[in-house]
Amino acid sequence: MPAPGERFERWRLAFGEVRHTRLRPVRHAFRYPAFFVRAPLSELEAPRGSWLFGANRPALLSMHATDHGDGRPVGVWLRAMLRHSGVRADGEIWLHAFPRVLGYAFKPVSFWFCHRADGALVAIVVEVNNTFGERHCYLLADPAGAPLKSGAELRAAKVFHVSPFCSVEGGYRFRFVTNAERALARIDHDDAQGPLLLTSLSGRFAPLAGRSLARALLGHPLFTFGVIARIHWHALRLWLRRVPFHRKPEPPRPIVTRGTP
Template sequence: MRADTAPRLCLGGVMHARHWPVMHRFAYPLAWVRLPLSRLHEAGNVLFGVERARLFSFRYRDHGARDGSPLLPWIRALLAQHGLAEACNGEVVLQTFPRLMGFVFNPVSFWFCHDRAGVLRAVLCEVNNTFGERHNYLVAHPDARPIVSGDSFRSSKVFHVSPFFPVRGEYRFRFAERGSVASVAIDLFDAGRHQLTTRMSGRAEALSAPGLMRVALRFPFMTLGVVARIHWQALKLFLKRVPFHRKPVPPLKETTS
């Protein structure tokens, strides 16, 4: 898996399927961006602003340290803390939802960390819940060897996301690319049982004003819709009498690796 060094707009969708204690599945079309952090200055156009107000925008304060500081030094420091500075010394591509009319909520963003040859070596999964909390899951091979399509990474679940799942079990992450199509698979297992399947897949194209206009016309409430759909699906689970779990105290550590 190699770095795409140009800003991209991705058109695709997300699917969630709960397998226990009831079956519950939904899928929605969506769009997101993939931004090489060393080339953020090239991403702007009349509809997309980096630290500028546009119909679509990207703000540093939505990621990383959340204080508006540049993102590349932040992710470099985090990788160094986890012994990945040498392996991940190339481009970092951030996959995330942009702000639309100033609003955004990102259930999860992905930082794809490459070496100087453009080969993927680590991925930071930046998770947010609707309570304003966040946690990072950093995945890489123990020897930091290249990540290839289909490699599986395991990480203990330590962060509260949905009140309809307890904070326990194990995530399994997989990343794949085929041509211009990139996908992420996240599965949750608990006590040997497959609890949840999540898939996010999209086709990349140039991050252009015409492409963004098509997205705005097709999904005029895209980012607000993410939050609305979360609550709509939560209501459905409540009506199905899925057990409810109160939110625990968030983990002290910011990143799990």
């Protein structure tokens, strides 16, 4: 367990599942168990923890601030992005992301929930990584600064290459529900013909403590290795079914795309 004085009282583990459904030109769907960490930005950058779970230090399960952002301290990067976009998020910011397992993680998508000092949720940053080592962020916020409503649909144009079996066109529809018990993130991709991909990540929260850490390690001992393995396995299956293949374009500049309700 985390050592005395280095406990993670506000941190959570969430246990749930990933779902993914492709509708065209062939139907292809899968779901698998998953877990992720909920961490406050204010506690993310300092080294702490033990051999079982650590922040910014080696451990069986760990979270590292350097896995996110643009190379600057992650708090500096994120708050600068929000200020540049005119978003006032002077309260806590919460990260939902896959941890490292045995030092390894591939994080297809991470979510930053950005709050005002009064607790209102005013922005969500969707941080996307592809298998080519590139990263892009979709910043979802109301142009007038109004709080984001739970479950409301948010939209952004798709500008970043993720899968060679989807062209960089159309847009995303996002929906988020987060409360004390659970979290749900839905991301659907539409192209010119309509809905193409339906995806979600969900989980129920548990304290980040010995029992939940054991559940994560024993129930999902190679989870993050499995994330990247599943991506390539399903890509092979789509290729064998002759789904059209799209070459990777140059990544967009800047690395932030603004979305709206």
